[in-house]
Amino acid sequence: MVDLSEIQAVFIEEAKELVLQFEESLLAIESILPNSDDEIINEAFRAAHTIKGSAGVVGYDHIVDFTHFVEATMELLRNHALNPCEKLISTLLECNDHINALIKCLESNEDFPPALTDTEAGLLESLKSYSGLQHQTSSEQTVVENQEATQSFRVSAQFYKACMVDGFDPLSIIRYIESKGSTVEVDWLIDEVPALNAVTPDELELCHFRMQLEIHHSTREDIDEAFEFIAAESNIEIAPIEDDKKPTLVKTDKQPTKNNKVKPKNPERMMKIPAQKLDELVNELGELVIVSAALEDHTKTIRDSALTEIVEHIQQLVSDVQSSTLQLRMVQIGETFNRFSRVVRDTSKELEKQVSLEIMGAETELDKSMVEKIVDPLTHLVRNAIDHGMESPAQRADSGKPEYGTLSLKAFHDSGSIVIEISDDGRGLDKEKIKEKAIQRNLISPDTELTDKEIANLIFEPGFSTAEKVSNISGRGVGMDVVRKNIEAVRGTVSVESVEHQGTCFQLRLPLTMAIIDGFMVSVADAKFVIPLDMVTECIELPLGNGATRQTDYINLRGTVLPFIHLSRIFDLPTNPKIRPSIVVVKYGQLRAGIVVDQLLGEFQTVIKPLGALFEKMSGISGSSILGSGDIALILDVPKLIHDFAHEPESRKLANS
Structure with a gap:
């Protein structure tokens, strides 16, 4: 029996990736305004389209209906019926945030809160103001459209082994197509299962039954959308039925010739593994390392060269397994860095500053568990750099600087550690002001002699802030001390260097692994x-x-x-x-x-x-x-x-x- 929860879990993980892709594409569109790039718009459209299609396959109609309007707006952009502008991109980004919120509700098995419903209504009104779309659900609109669509298709589908192992239910495809107003006739061709001695290595990746469908009153787009969720793990052939008469299903020969055998289309040797299973594997590996060390200690008391050689071989194997296992947990930090494009955009707009983000060392790898623990500290440092470090465009112009400030995220390996630098070309730390605040808060006495580095490190003291007024970004004295505590909790360090009127650089130094x-x-x-x-x-x-x-x-x-x-x-x-x-x-x-x-x-x-x-x-x-x-x-x-x-x-x- 198919476990629906497993299919939904796969959808949620892939949908979160698509939400990030959609956001990155929208930010890329905004970055070149007033110009436009059809390829970037197509990428954004495909992300929204895939979210909608995948949600439909697993029965998340609420996401389907909302994403339908986002997709329709992207379709207008793609067809040049609507010109991109900053306000429209902001609306689409808010829509993307809403989709992400819906996905998080599904992930935590929570009902959609009333606030989300209110937000959704406002976003739909905004989209209608740009595209003129009527508030009609995706399924309702599709039924109306399909009443005029009389084309029929024959579809032959064969699924790879990995697709079935992941818990995919072929019947979900049929349910989705029927929800679009189409009629489907199904036949299962099981007489193509070859004899065991006739199976080639390539065919081991296939599930040896074929689903053959006749679909009436449909469109090629709807059928492509239905199969898009599992396109990479299946072999799908779609052909229109030209005759008005209802054709009969044609079965292939029982023993197809070599030339007619179905081969996987670029099968990818990849498998998604829950992070919890990797953590369990690393924990078991840790116990194996301890037992291996105990065996080595015991061997030293026994003068047996053959046993010593075996133990050395075991230790080498354990070391190899350790290296391979830890490598499974390594991810490139570029994916994390890319998230901050949105943070920089929103924070700079809120503060009416102009800031561009520069990313270096995106291919640098570190432990995935480490990535999850540094996102919050990085977010605070980025927002803090824009709020405290960056001047307004007018102030930068008066200082002879470009109106656009530059915030850099850089990662590299050094001495067995990973180093992350967050630097800006802003005003730098006002060391006199920092020292004055420290004296006011009795952190130091007025006659204390401090180096510039020691003064700069005062910003990590609990409750310390030089902000003149409290905002939703800074001023409460909560943040930099938490950043330091969070980094130290993963056996890392944080330091700061600053040159007045030239900029500030925060450096995080982290271990490569925590295991x-x-x-x-x-x-x-x-x-x-x-x-x-x-x-x-x-x-x-x-x-x-x-x-x-x-x-x-x-x-x-x-x-x-x-x-x-x-x-x-x-x-x-x-x-x-x-x-x-x-x-x-x-x-x-x-x-x-x-x-x-x-x-x-x-x-x-x-x-x-x-x-x-x-x-x-x-x-x-x-x-x-x-x-x-x-x-x-x-x-x-x-x-x-x-x-x-x-x-x-x-x-x-x-x-x-």
Whole structure:
């Protein structure tokens, strides 16, 4: 029996993608006004058309009826019966938001709230003012049109295996066509199923029965629309029936010749997998990594070369599976960046500013779970940059700048991390004003000496704001501290650099994955710690000569001053004077520091586990890991350690690499 919920889930996911495509196309149309581009308009039309058709297949008539008017308006644009303008694009964007809201209601199994109904009525009136359409549902209008359509078609449909596995119900096609006012006669041809020894590899992708339809009182457009939802996963042949007489269905030969065999049309080797299943797979992989480490520890106690070789092979396989599995969760950040075209457009219009968005590094990949957690911080930073950073067109002209400001989103990989930069060419941070506000709020005393960087970082303090008045965008002092907390929650950091009258750049530095990392294990006293391996550059012994002592916090490393951090001091652990400590040199962004430890225990594949209540508020720790022996190792939060060390009153300036 077909599970309708699975079909609806597929529709919802694809509809959300189509909503984004429609929005991107509308913004592209607006960006070239007063000019026009037929291809972009066609892309927008196809997105609206597909949403409508797909909703009809799964029985979401409300979405079909509303999207019908959006599609009809796009059809007028496509036929040059209506000229695009900024006001029309704004209306269509609001319609797109409404479709998205309807989809979200379906996704959460909620009834459509009255507010949506009121919004819909207003949007339909706006569309009618442009297109002159009458408020008639898609199905009602189609029935009227089809009363005059007398053409008949014969359709032969064969579905790929993937289509059936996804839960597609062929009868939904028939129901949809009949809802358009057409009559359908169906025949199932099952005598084409070949003998097992006659099946070719290509035919394994096919479901070996054919649905043959005779459709009367219909149009080719309606039939194309009905099959569009599964066109990529089926082989569809449509031909008009020219005779007025009702033709008989013709079955093909029982054993078709090689030339007549149906072959998949460009079958795509792709499968949609729920994110929850991927998360479960990664969790199971984490347990496998732990068991593999335990096996390695046990093998060390047994002098058996054959067993050792087998264990090494298992570990290599586990490593390969880990790499492949984590790659499944990687997505390009460009899709996320593209969402901000709308944010920039709406915010700049609301504030009466002119801002263009520039995107770089869209192909950069990071963990999908990470993407979901940084959308809100990015949204706040983008809106904040336009509100606080960008000047009005008149102010920019007075400063000798172009009237259009530029907001840039850039992503790239660096030192095992992904870096996202949000920069603008606006007025920059007013450091004197920031310092004045900080003094008013008793964050600092009037005689406190701060560097420009330290002044800039005051904007991340809770409740801090320099806005003169409260708006729905800023001024409440809620935002930048939340941005920092959200980024730190995914083991990332946020920093800011600004030059007055030239602009501001916020930099987010994030780990590539939140699940499994390669680590370097060290020990201090009886405690074991893990340092992310991609931050480790080298290991050296702590020298006792050449100006370095156990009491100083820096050494001369090949002509460079290297500050170092004693883990024993930070975590209040005992020291053993008989052990000569080592320094693990770590690099994070442009900063380097050394971490003083008792022993170096080597590389270690680390499964990141959340901290328990005992350690969750401990600074400098980002997670924990279970060792093969069953012991617990704490994962060091290197960025936090460096940051805290750098801001101690007696600290030395960190060395730039």
